[in-house]
Amino acid sequence: MTNYDHEAIHKAYEGTVARINNETGVFDASGNAVSLDQSKIDAARVTLDAEAAAIAYQGQRKAEYPSIEDQLDDIYHNGIDAWKATIKTTKDKYPKP
Secondary structure, three states, X not given: OOOOOHHHHHHHOOOOOOEEEOOOEEEOOOOOEOOOOHHHHHHHXXXXXXXXXXXXHHHHHHXXXXXXXXXXXXXXXXXXXXXXXXXXXXXXXXXXX
């Protein structure tokens, strides 16, 4: 049994690969076996990892931002500048690449 990198294979063979089975192989939409080039799969994995890293900050920021309700309360009680300072702390912690 082979442990295929399904995501990288689909990226490397976009429009060609329809089905991947770790036990039986990789197939196109007609059920024909697809021959794989590991260097293409490796390159696709590098691209996928770079794409994920480029947007990782978004999820990290989202997890740390106060709720919208808390942000609005902060603005009401402390003003826009205090709210900006709170948000800037998270933005600085997780900068855009």
